[in-house]
Amino acid sequence: MISSIFWIVPVSALLALLFAWIFYRNMKAQEEGTDRMKEIAAYVREGAMAYLRRQYSVVIKVFLILVVLLTVLAYFGIQNPFVPVAFLTGGFFSGLCGYLGMKTATFASNRTAWAASKSLNKGLQVALRSGAVMGLVVVGFGLLDIALWFLILNGLVFTPDNMANGMSFLGLTFVHPGTTEHEKLIEITAVMLTFGMGASTQALFARVGGGIFTKAADVGADLVGKVEAGIPEDDPRNPATIADNVGDNVGDVAGMGADLYESYAGSILATAALGAALPAVTGDIQMKAVIAPMLVSAIGILLSIAGVYMVRTKESATPKALLRALLLGTGGSSALILVVLAVMAGLDWITWGVFGAAVAGLAAGVIIGQSTEYYTSDGNKPTQGIAKQAVQGPATVIIEGMAVGMSSTWVPVVTIVAGIIAAYGFAGGFSNFAMGVYGIGFAAVGMLSTLGITLATDAFGPIADNAGGNAEMSELPKEVRERTDALDGLGNTTAATGKGFAIGSAALTALALMAAYMEEVRLWLGRLIDKAPEGFKQIGDTLFYNSTVPAVQDGQTAVHITTASVRDFAAAYDLSLFNPILLGGVFIGGMMAFLFSSMSMKAVGRAAGKMVDEVRRQFREIPGIMEGTGKPEYAKCVEISTKGAQSEMLVPSMIAIVVPLAVGVIFGVPGVIGLLAGGMSTGFVLATMLNNSGGAWDNAKKYIERGNYGGKKSEPHKASVVGDTVGDPFKDTSGPALNILIKLMSMVSVVLAGLTVAWSILG
């Protein structure tokens, strides 16, 4: 029986969507500015939508292939038959969020620029509330999808009748006969968890494709427009300038939205699955453990909406005052969620230990965000140190930037380690493993509970950036560009914090998924035992059984599958570092992070090469292009970037799906655990390094451009441009995509756990 309090979940999700619609309508009601502004915004909008259409057409094909594959596995009885559909809905809602976020952002840029011509605060309001559309559709659709699946599975599929007699359709078994109440929630959450794979797959394409697009456009615009032709940033004579603006939306709005949608949904679902599988927890308590992460996220939505309204400043606000206002919105929501969690603990919905775990997650997110800001802001020593090295030349800029990126990993790593241990210890008291990992899941849920406003401040960045581009191209007066610059600067700060949240939540979510993976292993082992004529399944020296205790020989242990602990599985599968198969998996996981980064970086190089050729061609062949009398073919550049991104994103994206599948089939459970551990630890550290190196190089260049070490055109500036160019694919392509790689590998492993358990060759 679902508690009536559960209805807060779908209601909050719908409220998020309602407010997203209100913010969207309000944004659309704003003045659009001059004809020139409208024209430029239309170019960017058309380019962004053209890109999305192309991306979705490729993604649909991949999804269809994967659905067929999952359906075949379901017919072989090693995949839940709901998975293909759940996979599709996860991907669909994630794609829908990207589409709506991009649509809003591209409508908002010229309106933000025009609002900024009136006051800084007005510009802030339009940009933030447009960003809030993205934030709220992500949490709204994410939670709505979860709530709908939960209601359907709980109310329509796992009915008492179906649980007693089973439910089959077209030869596929949806509900096994004799399913108990306790097993019901485990089954439901296990099915729901797999919808995360759809979101992950969609997110990977959005991140990799978007990252390749944005950097190809950026490099084309800079290398030919700025360096060769000598025209300034965002000059309308540059054929790639519109593609560059489209890229900001594609990478930072749709890409980031899909990334965090996946983390958001993944953390809730993994925690719910871990909650359902808590040993010796039944009835209402089990239901509460499943619903609690959804409930926290639902209340987080309400607080996020309140947070958006908290962001207000005076008309004459300074940039510092704007930042304070934004921090009030995000910090206020986070503080209030702690109060809510405390109330939930007081009402026994969660334990005080789980409350502590959620606090640890929130604190970890804030610390990682602040550390990112410290290492990448030009107000601090690390970035200024890179600028200083620029006096010596580009080589020392590269060395210093790499070193800054590498050293910047220690704070996030120590923080995440402390967060994991604290969450584990608070929730499980270092003795209850299941409760401990449930706490780790809750730490991720706590971190992402106010994602609505966090993502709003994040999506605000590219909107402000595009508003600046629009103001520049429309030749708006100095005051307007100063204001859009101030908003852009603010966006850079919030983006740094957002990236910290993205990678921090990815690590915690991946860890929760890894724990949930073991629950999937339990589930599928249970199914295999049911089918086994001998009534048990031997893994190593352990005989897992369901109903009849098997006879054991010397050295063997018999363990009931439903009460088996992780230690039992660890002993059975030899999940130790001394198992060469597991160790091999660790190496493969570590290698994956590097291989994937390399492939995405090379992809940027190839796509950028095509863009450079096109921009050069236009400068050469279009008469009057430099005089401003000939019109550049903007759409051609958008098309080239789009094609480049689509063709280049496939291989790196597919290896993220194929490698966990292959490792699962060949090396089995130990190989998968090794792969996930290696991928997660290496991916987390490498992503942090790539993001922070790239951010620091970018800001070191801006620091010099502000007049330090001679400003633009000086030798230090030229050296810093080299650093920035190297850092572009680091921070905008490979680094962010690694967040998704680590989650997708976990998700694929979870979804294909049945295949691994049944068919693995070595493990």
Added chain:
Amino acid sequence: MDKYVYLTCTPEALVASMLPPEGFGLYLSTGTKKRNKAQTIFIEVDLEKIKDLIDMESLNRRCVAKEDGSPKSSVYLSVYRVLEMVPLDALKSLYLTTDHGVVLKLKKAPYDKAKEVKGALHLYQELNPVTPLVASELPPSAFVKRLTDGSTPITLPKLFFVELKLGELATNPLYGSAEHLPYQNIGHLRDCLEILRGEYEKHMKTVQRVFSGELLYRTIESGFYVGAKDDMVFYPYPSMAELENINYEFFRAI
């Protein structure tokens, strides 16, 4: 259409044009088809005051609108020893352009000798007629006088130069921070400045013999000077904060 005469810095030339200073700056930097990019420095010259020095008949005949009615961009009047020829009182405002043709106007202003800091060292980039980078212990007025009054074997009829930032090196060449100075080979610069400190009666030292042709506008200290003996025209350069207000386009471009 009006006619203008400009004294361009690189190359040193006297050029007539039908373009006003902003248009002429854009033309010089980016060319007719806007495919070129080059920094330029030029001074508007009072045509009335040089009428007797140039061939006015040739100017009037050649500097006319094109067949399509568009203004004539440039008519070269002279390309050799031009600075020497043009009287100081004929010089009007000075213009700086960025690579892509954004123009900054610098007006003449009285030079205040009282503001000269005693004992401070200076760095001068000579622009016309010769172009070395020179460190000196002399303030601008004394520097121009020493190089143009014939008191030394190395003498010039007139000198156009700009003072560049030295930061802490101006008062502490050996140990002062050079962190924000973008010059190549700071060690050599320190040596040159130290020589000025150490050697008796050594007033100037060449730091670099050849000018790259590009000034880093953010490194300009006090401004530009054109002078001969005791006469000097001073074009003060605004601080970055002032520049941001005066000419935002230029400020963003440098």
